[in-house]
Amino acid sequence: MSLGGVELDFEERSFNFSMEQSAILPHDTSVQPASTLTASLNAASTLPIVGVMGGEFFQEVNAEMYPLKNGSFNALAVVLVDQV
Template sequence: MIAAPSGTTHFKIISGGAEIDFEAETFIVDTSETAILPWDAVATVAIAQSNQVTAASTKPLFLALGIEFYQEVNGQMYPLKSGAFNPLSISKVDSGV
């Protein structure tokens, strides 16, 4: 269900959570990522990522989710740098109220 660039052999999922206080101009950010996983027809196990911000925050919360593709050459992983194929987007916004 995901279109990968030609030559992809591996991928990883990345996420970031942010709690932003616009009035005080401060923020808390936490990121996480999976290990580099093989890009094949075998289903991966469920992926669970955690991005810690202040518990019960009343500030706006943002969640970004992305995927990065890699190509393995001679045992080395090289990221396939393409804006068209390495998307990152805001997945959820919670007003915190």
């Protein structure tokens, strides 16, 4: 799982981006403990903020984890749009 956040400054044509990823989680029926992902942005920002969350699938080969090449099952969604 991945979480990203960005502050967008359209007038200056600049941005501040922050991202955090979780560890690779097993694909089985075991219950996973709750986890927290944080995108560290300026708390006092007056700029528009966009947050995205994604999931990526991996394949284990010889005890190494590799991302799937075609990416057709990966997902990314906009989960927050904040205009102050």
